[in-house]
Amino acid sequence: MEDNGVMPDSEMEQMLLNIFGRRGIPLRKFWRMMYWMPKFKNLSPWYLPDQLPNDTLDLAKLAIQRITSVDPDTKISVWQTEEIEASLDKTWIVSAQSRAQQVLLMEQPPDDPLTVKGPFIVYLKDQVVTYFLLLGKIRPEYKDDRDIDDVSNIKKPPGIPGFIGNTTLPTVKSTVHEQDDGTIVSVCATGTSSRDSLLSWIRLLEQYGNPVLADIPVIFTLSAPPTDITVQETQPAIHDSEKEIKSC
Amino acid sequence: MVELKLFVEEVKEFVRADPLLIARPGETDLLWCFNEPSVLDKFVATSDSDHNEGYSTCSFDMSPAGRARFHGCLDVRVPKDGRIKKAGYCAVRSKRARKSFKRKTTYDWHLYNTLVLKVRGDGRSYLLNISCEGYYDITWNDIYHYVLYTRGGPYWQIAKIPFSKFILGSKGRIQDKQNRMRFDRVTHFGITCADKINGPFNLEIEYIGLEFDPTHDEEFAYEMYKTDKYIVGV
Numbered sequence: 001m002e003d004n005g006v007m008p009d010s011e012m013e014q015m016l017l018n019i020f021g022r023r024g025i026p027l028r029k030f031w032r033m034m035y036w037m038p039k040f041k042n043l044s045p046w047y048l049p050d051q052l053p054n055d056t057l058d059l060a061k062l063a064i065q066r067i068t069s070v071d072p073d074t075k076i077s078v079w080q081t082e083e084i085e086a087s088l089d090k091t092w093i094v095s096a097q098s099r100a101q102q103v104l105l106m107e108q109p110p111d112d113p114l115t116v117k118g119p120f121i122v123y124l125k126d127q128v129v130t131y132f133l134l135l136g137k138i139r140p141e142y143k144d145d146r147d148i149d150d151v152s153n154i155k156k157p158p159g160i161p162g163f164i165g166n167t168t169l170p171t172v173k174s175t176v177h178e179q180d181d182g183t184i185v186s187v188c189a190t191g192t193s194s195r196d197s198l199l200s201w202i203r204l205l206e207q208y209g210n211p212v213l214a215d216i217p218v219i220f221t222l223s224a225p226p227t228d229i230t231v232q233e234t235q236p237a238i239h240d241s242e243k244e245i246k247s248c
Numbered sequence: 249m250v251e252l253k254l255f256v257e258e259v260k261e262f263v264r265a266d267p268l269l270i271a272r273p274g275e276t277d278l279l280w281c282f283n284e285p286s287v288l289d290k291f292v293a294t295s296d297s298d299h300n301e302g303y304s305t306c307s308f309d310m311s312p313a314g315r316a317r318f319h320g321c322l323d324v325r326v327p328k329d330g331r332i333k334k335a336g337y338c339a340v341r342s343k344r345a346r347k348s349f350k351r352k353t354t355y356d357w358h359l360y361n362t363l364v365l366k367v368r369g370d371g372r373s374y375l376l377n378i379s380c381e382g383y384y385d386i387t388w389n390d391i392y393h394y395v396l397y398t399r400g401g402p403y404w405q406i407a408k409i410p411f412s413k414f415i416l417g418s419k420g421r422i423q424d425k426q427n428r429m430r431f432d433r434v435t436h437f438g439i440t441c442a443d444k445i446n447g448p449f450n451l452e453i454e455y456i457g458l459e460f461d462p463t464h465d466e467e468f469a470y471e472m473y474k475t476d477k478y479i480v481g482v
Contacts, residue, residue, distance in 0.1 A: 039470075045397060066400060067401030121370060122401060123371035124371060125445075126445045
């Protein structure tokens, strides 16, 4: 019973007590189940309902909510690719972006291309959702290696009386979106994880609040999907053919 | 020769007699920081296919991002040989710490009360196992477990798990009489993937460390009171 997550009830306890007796092994197993299962039930910090929805759109929304729970400011939007006239696929797109990520995207120089990485998988209990990332430029970690005991070049303190030190805050990695291999600008999941739906995603992002995407080139690096997930792609899934697409 | 050098270092350490007396709160002391491939040698990756009990595969290597990556494919198919009922597990475990001349020794974690892991998972839940083998053979299979829930996604997560929450189990079966883990004689630490979901798994670890959390004053999270005689613990 514990394999399928079913919790027994007191009627079952009475049945076991009557059949096997108070010191029997099945009743002891029942008591152990009643002790341990409630403790393990709600341990996960990311709440998932017991019955996962069957619809892939709801699953994708749950998955994106889970992934972007790092930044509570993220806004998750559901778009349809029909809003872009030139799209070939007709599907939904769940995209998540926070205001911090919009600001980070606006700081992207126009000659530094953005990359679309994917498909990655995330598990929700036992369902798999594929998602894609849009990565910006790499912002290296600011390392403050100044020797604070070095007195050869002390600045004259500013004119605030009684104040010693810096008036600016130290430069640190300000957001969680800045990572080693790039700045994560947005996360999305589409109905068909094909390149065309990703292209529609970029265009919709541009429409809904990121006008800078019109000038920046985007590189699509899509690795071959893992074997147990069927992805309907218009092109055959091969490793890493880099197509530079200028979204105009 | 290498062993002699290690022995000399140990004698020097003994003479110096400068143990770490308190762990500073809020600071994580790293046990294993996975920056270089040499740290990976301290771990062994096993799966049920190594014991002919299943078909899962796993490996523990360096990811292209420069961190340790425990990945593989979990297979819940039970092999048809009549004696195995359930299958599908993969684990990575640290090797036993050794002093000079290959003497076995234990880790001493009595200053700390929290385990800290910086991981990047794929949404699956992994089991953390801490093994404190004692001297007597009854306790050789005693492992303290807890679940590590991963968020999935590209963002790193720092998971802090206090030692008071670990559950005692022997050979995988949760024991009825629970007690607190002995911090000063820890022999192994491991991570297992056995969540009965068919499919590939991927866990990237940046560091595993220990921390002292002064606000956490729970001794042990589970009940330890005396119960009826021949019902519990038999």
